[in-house]
Amino acid sequence: xxxxxxxxxxxxxxxxxxxxxxxxxxxxxxxxxxxxxxxxxxxxxxxxxxxxxxxxxxxxxxxxxxxxxxxxxxxxxxxxxxxxxxxxxxxxxxxxxxxxxxxxxxxxxxxxxxxxxxxxxxxxxxxxxxxxxxxxxxxxxxxxxxxxxxxxxxxxxxxxxxxxxxxxxxxxxxxxxxxxxxxxxxxxxxxxxxxxxxxxxxxxxxxxxxxxxxxxxxxxxxxxxxxxxxxxxxxxxxxxxxxxxxxxxxxxxxxxxx
Amino acid sequence: xxxxxxxxxxxxxxxxxxxxxxxxxxxxxxxxxxxxxxxxxxxxxxxxxxxxxxxxxxxxxxxxxxxxxxxxxxxxxxxxxxxxxxxxxxxxxxxxxxxxxxxxxxxxxxxxxxxxxxxxxxxxxxxxxxxxxxxxxxxxxxxxxxxxxxxxxxxxxxxxxxxxxxxxxxxxxxxxxxxxxxxxxxxxxxxxxxxxxxxxxxxxxxxxxxxxxxxxxxxxxxxxxxxxxxxxxx
Numbered sequence: 001x002x003x004x005x006x007x008x009x010x011x012x013x014x015x016x017x018x019x020x021x022x023x024x025x026x027x028x029x030x031x032x033x034x035x036x037x038x039x040x041x042x043x044x045x046x047x048x049x050x051x052x053x054x055x056x057x058x059x060x061x062x063x064x065x066x067x068x069x070x071x072x073x074x075x076x077x078x079x080x081x082x083x084x085x086x087x088x089x090x091x092x093x094x095x096x097x098x099x100x101x102x103x104x105x106x107x108x109x110x111x112x113x114x115x116x117x118x119x120x121x122x123x124x125x126x127x128x129x130x131x132x133x134x135x136x137x138x139x140x141x142x143x144x145x146x147x148x149x150x151x152x153x154x155x156x157x158x159x160x161x162x163x164x165x166x167x168x169x170x171x172x173x174x175x176x177x178x179x180x181x182x183x184x185x186x187x188x189x190x191x192x193x194x195x196x197x198x199x200x201x202x203x204x205x206x207x208x209x210x211x212x213x214x215x216x217x218x219x220x221x222x223x224x225x226x227x228x229x230x231x232x233x234x235x236x237x238x239x240x241x242x243x244x245x246x247x248x249x250x251x252x253x254x255x256x257x258x
Numbered sequence: 259x260x261x262x263x264x265x266x267x268x269x270x271x272x273x274x275x276x277x278x279x280x281x282x283x284x285x286x287x288x289x290x291x292x293x294x295x296x297x298x299x300x301x302x303x304x305x306x307x308x309x310x311x312x313x314x315x316x317x318x319x320x321x322x323x324x325x326x327x328x329x330x331x332x333x334x335x336x337x338x339x340x341x342x343x344x345x346x347x348x349x350x351x352x353x354x355x356x357x358x359x360x361x362x363x364x365x366x367x368x369x370x371x372x373x374x375x376x377x378x379x380x381x382x383x384x385x386x387x388x389x390x391x392x393x394x395x396x397x398x399x400x401x402x403x404x405x406x407x408x409x410x411x412x413x414x415x416x417x418x419x420x421x422x423x424x425x426x427x428x429x430x431x432x433x434x435x436x437x438x439x440x441x442x443x444x445x446x447x448x449x450x451x452x453x454x455x456x457x458x459x460x461x462x463x464x465x466x467x468x469x470x471x472x473x474x475x476x477x478x479x480x481x482x483x484x485x486x487x488x489x490x491x492x
Contacts, residue, residue, distance in 0.1 A: 030343060188364035195363070199378070217363060221342045235317060235342040242319040246275035253276060 004066065006031050006172060006204050007052070012061035014051050020228040021047035024061070027223065027233065031171065034198055034205045036219035036236065038212060038251070044228035045208045046176060052206065053093060053174045054083050068171070088118040092165030096177035098157035102149045102164065108135065109145040111164050119168050134163040138193060155186035159193065166197060173198075175207045179214055191217050212255055216240055224248045260327070260334070261291035262462045263315070263431055268324035268338065270310055271488070283488035284310045288324065290481045294430065297453060297463040297476045302483035308466045309358075311483065312433045314338075315464065316355050317345035328352065329430065350378060355433045356424035360416040362409040369394065369404040372422040379427070386426075393422040397448055413440040425452055432456060434465035438472050450475045 005028040014021035022044035029035055037045040050056035052063050054075050063075045068090065075083060087093070095101040102111050112131040121127055132142045138159035140152075149157050158178065165173060178194065179187040195218060198205055209215055215222050215236060222239050224232040224247065232245040243249045269286035273279060285307035292298050300308040313319040314337070315326055321338035328335050330352045335344060349355075354375070363371070372390035377383055394404060397418040403411065408419045417440050424432065434453075438446045446469065453476045456463060467473040473480075 033343070192363065192365040220346055234320075235345050237318050238320060238342075238345075241313070242272075244273070244320065249275050 005029060006066050008062075008064040008072075009052055010062045010064075012048065012051055012058050012063065014047050014056060014058045020044070022051065022225070023228040025223075025230055026061075027230075029172075029204055029206065031204050032202045033221065034203075034207060034219045036215035036222040037206065037208045037225060038210065038215050038222055039225035040210060040251075043225040045210075045225050047228075048225070049174055049176055049206060049208045053091070054087070055093075065172075088115065089168050090171050092168075092170045092173035094158075094161055094165055094173060094175040094178050096180045098149065098154070098161045101161040102157060104150045105148060107146045107148055108140065108152070108160055111149065111160060112167050115164055115168050130167065134167050135160075137197070138163045139189075153186075155182055155190060158182060158186075158190055162190075162194065162197070166201065166203075169201070171204060173203055173205045175205060177209055178207065179209075179211065187214075194218060212240060212251065224251065260329075261293045262329050263292040263464070264325075264327040265290050265292075265311075265315070266325050266327070268311070268314060268326060269322045269488070270307070270314060270319065271322060285483065285486040286323075286488040288483075288486045292431070292462045292464055294460040294462050295457050296478040297457060297465060299473055299477040299480050300464065300466050300483050301473075301480040306483040307486065308483050309435055311486075312355075312435050312464065312466065316353060316433055317348065350375075352429055353431045353433065354424045354427050354429040356421055356435060356437045358417075358436050358439060360408055360420040362407060362416070364409065365407055367405045368399070368408045368411070368419050371408060371419055372426055375423060375427045389426060390422065393426055394418070396452075397422055398445060414442065414445070417441060418445065421449060421452075425456070428459075428461075430461060432461055432463045434463060434467075436466050436468060438467065438469055446472055 007029040010026050012025045013023050025048055037048060039045045047056065051058045057076065064072050065075055066072050093101065109128060109131040112134050113127040116127050116130060132145060135142060135145060140156055140159060149160055152160065179190055182190065191214065207218055219236045221234065222236045223230045224239065224245065226247045232239055232248045239248060240252055243252050266289050268288040271281050271283040273281050288311055300311060302308055310319060314321050317337050317340065324338060326337035328337055328348065330348050335348065369387055369390050372394060373386035376386035376389065391404065399415060399418050403415065408416050421437050438449050441449065450472060453463065
């Protein structure tokens with residue numbers, strides 16, 4: 001792990017009129033580190049994710065990111081074009097619903113290739129070869145490359161979305177309930193795949209989930225949110241095995257045993 | 259020279275907010291040293307706080323008071339107040355832990371479960387698998403099980419995967435939470451031998467063993483945890 005963080009979030013607040021989305025959230029994320037944000041629906045975790053990933057403008061606070069050249073930039077002082085470029089190249093965003101992150105009417109290969117073209121690749125043969133390689137890494141057979149994602153199952157679509165996001169070798173990936181809405185067996189496969197890719201690529205990731213098992217499996221650290229505020233933060237296994245805050249204790253004790 | 263691990267005045271209680279803020283004191287005033295090349299066994303009846311002490315040393319449980327000083331990365335780190343990143347680094351390079359139960363990950367083969375701590379330390383995957391295979395063979399885990407995820411293994415088989423995973427690294431401190439609880443006599447003997455080898459390699463071990471014969475075979479000292487019982491406030 002590097003000695004310098006990749007991302008610094010300071011006093012981030014987003015309000016919707018008088019209602020708070022997230023309030024005064026601060027944390028740092030290091031390269032290779034996976035942070036889970038957990039909490040029930042309406043706790044502000046998706047608002048927080050959207051603010052950090054610049055999809056939503058915060059009401060107050062700053063988000064700073066260390067670019068590949070080592071220079072720190074406050075994201076909301078960057079121009080729209082620069083933020084978009086960052087989003088397309090150095091970042092990934094995996095949506096809960098693959099249809100939000102994929103282009104459903106172009107082929108699987110084009111979905112992966114499009115991100116490569118965004119970073120300047122032009123050679124058709126290379127792009128196709130890379131796309132096939134990535135389909136393989138997410139366990140999609142090479143002969144499905146010309147099919148549209150609408151012909152794929154939910155689990156395949158989610159794996160394709162992951163390939164589309166990771167093909168450019170991003171340093172930071174945001175994931176919003178990446179396994180939500182999938183069957184348990186499909187979830188397990190996806191989680192194992194994500195775990196392997198995150199560790200082999202040394203990715204930093206911020207994963208929003210309401211599923212504590214997903215948080216335990218994927219993350220190093222976690223933030224527990226309630227009513228827009230972070231009520232507990234720390235090493236994932238400590239937060240889950242020795243929860244301190246009443247709300248975290250309630251969450252942990254509510255897990256159903258199989 | 260200071261001991262490799264120095265636990266000093268450590269206290270732990272659980273506050274159960276869902277039970278009206280009930281406080282359950284677990285231990286207080288926990289103090290002992292652990293040196294390289296020795297195996298210290300925590301003694302005392304169930305519920306005395308032995309596992310809690312191991313979990314605090316591993317950073318898995320928070321610490322209410324006191325310090326847990328560890329030799330790490332050329333310096334001394336206080337686990338009681340270390341940041342999450344530091345705990346993660348400690349687990350990668352300095353402290354290994356064999357828990358009572360294996361937390362299995364779907365689809366990951368037993369061999370890779372064992373090899374993983376080496377791979378995450380940058381050792382080539384092929385070499386890591388070879389070393390994992392050697393350990394599993396030594397622990398008499400049938401080779402046909404190696405490519406399978408351990409979720410469906412018996413308790414004793416899972417425990418051997420867990421032991422191999424804990425013993426595969428060269429970590430300077432090893433925590434053992436009843437590693438032999440569900441093993442047969444032959445495999446218990448293998449674990450006793452492996453603990454002896456770790457001692458000769460200078461590893462410091464802190465363990466909990468309920469089997470009298472294993473404890474007698476491996477313990478250099480026993481620290482009686484009942485001496486750390488919290489005084490109940492009147």
